[in-house]
Amino acid sequence: MWTLGPLGFTAPWLLLGLVVLPILWLILRAVPPAPIRRRFPGVALLLGLEDREAQADRTPWWLMLIRIVAVGAVILGFAGPILNPREDRGGSGPLLVLLDGTWADARDWSARMDRAEALLGEATRDGRTAAVVALTTPPEGAPVFNDGEVAAQGLPNLAPRPWLPSPEADADWAEALTSVEGGFDTVWLSDGLAREGREALLQALEDKGTVTVVQAPRQVVALKPATFEEGRIVLSATRTPTGPAAEVPVAAIGLDPAGAERQLATATLAFEAGAAEAQVELELPAELRNRVTRFELPGVRSAAAVSLTDDALRRREVGLVAGGAGEREQLDLLDPLHYLREALAPNADLVEGTLSDVILANPDVIVLADVAQLAEGEAEDLSEWVEGGGLLLRFAGPRLAASDLARTEEDPLLPVRLRAGGRSVGGAMSWGEPKALAPFTEDSPFFGLAIPEDVTVNAQVVAQPDPTLAERVIAQLTDGTPLVTRKALGEGQVVLFHVTANAEWSSLPLSGLFVSMLERLSVSSRAAPATAAELEGTTWVPESALDAYGELRQLDTQPGVPGERIAEGRAGPDLPPGLYSGEDRRIAVNAVDADMVLEPASWPESVILEGLDVVRELPLKGALLAFALALLLADVLASLALSGRLRGQQRVAKVAAVVLATMLWHPAPGQAQEAAQAPSTEAAPDPEADAFALAATEQVVLAHVVTGDREVDDLAEAGLLGLSNVLWARTAVEPAQPKGVDIETDELSFFPFLYWPVTADMAIPSRQAYEKLNRYLATGGMILFDTRDADMGGFGTATPEGERLQAIARGLDIPPLEPIPQDHVLTRTFYLLQEFPGRYNDPEIWVEASPPDAEQAEGMPFRDLNDGVTPVVVGGNDWAAAWAVDQTGMPLLPVGRGMAGEEQREYAMRFGVNLVMHVLTGNYKSDQVHVPALLERLGQ
Numbered sequence: 001m002w003t004l005g006p007l008g009f010t011a012p013w014l015l016l017g018l019v020v021l022p023i024l025w026l027i028l029r030a031v032p033p034a035p036i037r038r039r040f041p042g043v044a045l046l047l048g049l050e051d052r053e054a055q056a057d058r059t060p061w062w063l064m065l066i067r068i069v070a071v072g073a074v075i076l077g078f079a080g081p082i083l084n085p086r087e088d089r090g091g092s093g094p095l096l097v098l099l100d101g102t103w104a105d106a107r108d109w110s111a112r113m114d115r116a117e118a119l120l121g122e123a124t125r126d127g128r129t130a131a132v133v134a135l136t137t138p139p140e141g142a143p144v145f146n147d148g149e150v151a152a153q154g155l156p157n158l159a160p161r162p163w164l165p166s167p168e169a170d171a172d173w174a175e176a177l178t179s180v181e182g183g184f185d186t187v188w189l190s191d192g193l194a195r196e197g198r199e200a201l202l203q204a205l206e207d208k209g210t211v212t213v214v215q216a217p218r219q220v221v222a223l224k225p226a227t228f229e230e231g232r233i234v235l236s237a238t239r240t241p242t243g244p245a246a247e248v249p250v251a252a253i254g255l256d257p258a259g260a261e262r263q264l265a266t267a268t269l270a271f272e273a274g275a276a277e278a279q280v281e282l283e284l285p286a287e288l289r290n291r292v293t294r295f296e297l298p299g300v301r302s303a304a305a306v307s308l309t310d311d312a313l314r315r316r317e318v319g320l321v322a323g324g325a326g327e328r329e330q331l332d333l334l335d336p337l338h339y340l341r342e343a344l345a346p347n348a349d350l351v352e353g354t355l356s357d358v359i360l361a362n363p364d365v366i367v368l369a370d371v372a373q374l375a376e377g378e379a380e381d382l383s384e385w386v387e388g389g390g391l392l393l394r395f396a397g398p399r400l401a402a403s404d405l406a407r408t409e410e411d412p413l414l415p416v417r418l419r420a421g422g423r424s425v426g427g428a429m430s431w432g433e434p435k436a437l438a439p440f441t442e443d444s445p446f447f448g449l450a451i452p453e454d455v456t457v458n459a460q461v462v463a464q465p466d467p468t469l470a471e472r473v474i475a476q477l478t479d480g481t482p483l484v485t486r487k488a489l490g491e492g493q494v495v496l497f498h499v500t501a502n503a504e505w506s507s508l509p510l511s512g513l514f515v516s517m518l519e520r521l522s523v524s525s526r527a528a529p530a531t532a533a534e535l536e537g538t539t540w541v542p543e544s545a546l547d548a549y550g551e552l553r554q555l556d557t558q559p560g561v562p563g564e565r566i567a568e569g570r571a572g573p574d575l576p577p578g579l580y581s582g583e584d585r586r587i588a589v590n591a592v593d594a595d596m597v598l599e600p601a602s603w604p605e606s607v608i609l610e611g612l613d614v615v616r617e618l619p620l621k622g623a624l625l626a627f628a629l630a631l632l633l634a635d636v637l638a639s640l641a642l643s644g645r646l647r648g649q650q651r652v653a654k655v656a657a658v659v660l661a662t663m664l665w666h667p668a669p670g671q672a673q674e675a676a677q678a679p680s681t682e683a684a685p686d687p688e689a690d691a692f693a694l695a696a697t698e699q700v701v702l703a704h705v706v707t708g709d710r711e712v713d714d715l716a717e718a719g720l721l722g723l724s725n726v727l728w729a730r731t732a733v734e735p736a737q738p739k740g741v742d743i744e745t746d747e748l749s750f751f752p753f754l755y756w757p758v759t760a761d762m763a764i765p766s767r768q769a770y771e772k773l774n775r776y777l778a779t780g781g782m783i784l785f786d787t788r789d790a791d792m793g794g795f796g797t798a799t800p801e802g803e804r805l806q807a808i809a810r811g812l813d814i815p816p817l818e819p820i821p822q823d824h825v826l827t828r829t830f831y832l833l834q835e836f837p838g839r840y841n842d843p844e845i846w847v848e849a850s851p852p853d854a855e856q857a858e859g860m861p862f863r864d865l866n867d868g869v870t871p872v873v874v875g876g877n878d879w880a881a882a883w884a885v886d887q888t889g890m891p892l893l894p895v896g897r898g899m900a901g902e903e904q905r906e907y908a909m910r911f912g913v914n915l916v917m918h919v920l921t922g923n924y925k926s927d928q929v930h931v932p933a934l935l936e937r938l939g940q
Contacts, residue, residue: 014079070631077624094145094184101134103303104191106548124148136161160548162303163571167197174204183209194599212608222304233282240598254291259898303591310588316348319358323370336369339509369501370397387490395501396461415487417464435477459505460498535563545578699736703751719880723912748776760800770811777871790842790876818849831910838877846874882908
């Protein structure tokens with residue numbers, strides 16, 4: 001290809017024809033020759049006569065210009081001009097189009113597919129073989145190079161993945177490249193992120209040929225998993241490349257009390273100038289925090305913009321143990337546990353009993369209210385529990401003050417040593433007046449809490465001075481006396497309130513501050529993440545998975561994942577990001593882990609760098625030839641005008657009509673020949689009917705019967721669209737856009753399945769329509785009659801829709817019907833079902849009756865019902881309303897209430913999948929009843 005600025009020519013040698021244009025100008029200028037002028041007196045006799053045909057003595061210059069330009073346009077057109085031609089890479093061997101295919105590619109995946117398609121088109125034009133590989137799902141061996149058009153057919157099946165390629169996988173594939181015979185060039189569509197292990201792969205590719213990297217300069221922001229510290233949710237994010245200061249909103253998403261997903265709270269991540277990370281703290285009430293299912297960056301379509309939460313936000317289990325329990329059980333306000341119950345019950349599950357029983361329950365927190373002496377063995381068990389990650393929360397009281405506990409040496413289950421007797425207003429070491437609380441310091445878990453003025457302390461146990469005392473105090477009185485102390489013990493911690501849990505020694509339990517302080521401590525006592533040792537030998541079932549675009553999708557049939565793989569925490573093909581459930585907890589695996597650092601990719605000088613933008617080629621051949629044709633037609637008109645043959649309005653109109661028809665009519669190849677061969681008596685083809693037939697037969701199409709009620713028909717189409725989307729996502733069936741069918745005029749045999757919503761006033765089909773319907777049912781079609789009246793018909797009353805269905809069914813050749821049996825193939829075609837709900841859940845669904853001689857084979861759970869597909873299914877559950885979605889895939893109508901309603905919608909979708917699979921595959925699953933007989937014949 002020869003290029004001239006933004007123009008390129010595929011056959012540039014034809015441009016030599018432009019040299020002939022000056023010669024052609026001279027020829028046209030000389031022909032016709034100028035006439036010789038002779039004066040003849042007899043010419044006077046011809047005056048007044050009109051010559052109907054005139055001929056110019058010379059061709060006008062403007063007419064010659066039209067002809068010259070027309071010829072020039074023809075020459076340029078056949079030279080193959082292309083605007084913005086793609087740069088010729090100069091290679092002639094195979095071409096490898098390599099994509100990272102990670103979550104970082106999701107935001108501009110369509111642009112990457114356009115670039116890959118352009119590369120494959122260029123390879124096809126140059127006669128090169130090509131292959132397309134995504135590093136997130138690399139082939140097991142070396143790439144297989146095919147024709148560029150064949151390779152392009154696989155592009156629609158490519159999708160970004162919600163994980164990054166592992167260094168091990170890159171290294172293995174780099175080694176596989178050494179087995180490729182000969183060389184090849186590589187175009188690497190990079191996601192722009194630096195990764196370990198890429199160097200070995202890049203070296204292997206450079207050993208085979210030229211490597212070109214396509215990379216777009218852009219900023220990538222990733223949200224790290226949320227952490228919970230001292231009662232606050234800590235959200236952090238990382239970005240690349242670093243740049244000016246920026247603010248990124250983050251939202252907490254969860255379920256409201258009605259079960260609908262909503263945005264529960266928002267915060268802002270503020271990146272400082274030049275900073276790669278930002279952090280923000282989000283403080284939510286426990287009830288609201290328990291509802292959070294994920295955090296996300298609004299408007300960012302990427303798995304890295306979503307952070308899933310697991311049971312770290314679940315309600316805590318708190319064990320309560322009181323000293324001398326039962327002594328004052330008739331006085332609730334004096335009960336040491338009364339205020340603790342009131343404060344913790346809304347946000348935690350409480351366990352009460354003896355200390356031995358509470359330890360066996362393994363709660364997150366154990367509270368000891370004025371417990372001084374522990375039974376033999378209880379101290380060891382309690383210490384072991386705390387060291388394993390629990391929080392021991394102790395409150396003082398008369399028993400603890402009167403005991404000798406921790407007087408001379410520190411007790412493992414107390415954070416500090418205690419003085420004998422304590423301190424109170426009016427007693428020994430007395431205060432003149434009750435003491436108030438001092439503001440909480442920054443290193444205290446209570447920092448930021450407002451202290452009410454009416455919170456005072458009348459008595460307390462006092463800590464012995466100690467070198468470690470200052471660092472263990474997390475709350476104190478205005479005179480500096482420690483009020484709350486804490487120390488670490490193994491993986492857990494021990495906290496002591498130096499006052500009682502009731503109002504005997506202070507007014508703290510009567511205030512909202514008491515609840516907030518307990519909440520801060522309860523959050524900090526959450527169970528530690530499961531270790532590899534704890535996960536070893538366990539299996540975790542995937543509940544939902546996160547795709548590369550940040551959409552969470554429910555899973556039903558995925559295999560379990562070993563606990564050892566969960567412990568690694570790095571997402572991959574065998575561990576996609578999502579939620580995994582075990583026996584007693586759920587674990588979230590996110591696309592971005594807490595240790596991930598994003599850095600922009602850097603490439604060596606030997607690599608050619610290009611941008612991602614693709615300037616589309618624009619062939620100009622057709623436009624130039626059309627322009628030349630228009631000029632030639634203009635030349636014809638001008639020549640006729642100069643010769644005087646366009647005189648008269650009718651003649652001008654006729655010529656203009658012929659010219660216009662010539663310009664507008666472009667017969668398709670072979671159309672003229674086909675028209676000539678067709679008999680003159682044959683009716684003209686119907687383009688609309690042909691288009692309808694092609695659209696209905698090129699792919700599987702689900703259809704609904706048009707009722708004439710616009711609202712019902714629109715809902716039916718939306719319902720089949722939702723069912724088609726589910727079939728695309730879960731099965732090998734890939735339906736096209738649903739269609740509405742007029743049973744009076746449209747052909748029905750193109751559609752394997754018809755959904756017929758029955759309305760009370762719809763017309764009875766004509767005789768011709770009944771003939772088509774009966775032929776459709778007899779040749780393997782299925783009709784789902786939906787009266788949509790299960791909410792009323794279930795009460796035993798006849799509905800207008802039901803009566804209309806009876807009237808319609810009188811003209812149909814329908815076999816005997818029966819309520820669907822439990823062993824019908826529809827119960828197991830794809831999903832195992834025993835209920836078939838839609839928007840309503842009426843169990844009365846009618847199908848073709850089973851043959852009376854159907855028998856149940858020995859050892860089989862169902863009868864031999866291998867009798868083909870039931871031609872009709874009749875019900876009233878309004879399935880289209882449950883299936884219906886808008887163009888974005890969101891449900892149009894509510895089903896039930898809350899999560900129960902969404903579960904019912906899911907079962908409605910499963911029934912639709914079973915129905916379509918039953919139509920397309922027949923009763924193939926019933927063939928299992930013949931397995932014993934076949935094995936017997938084969939001698940097995």
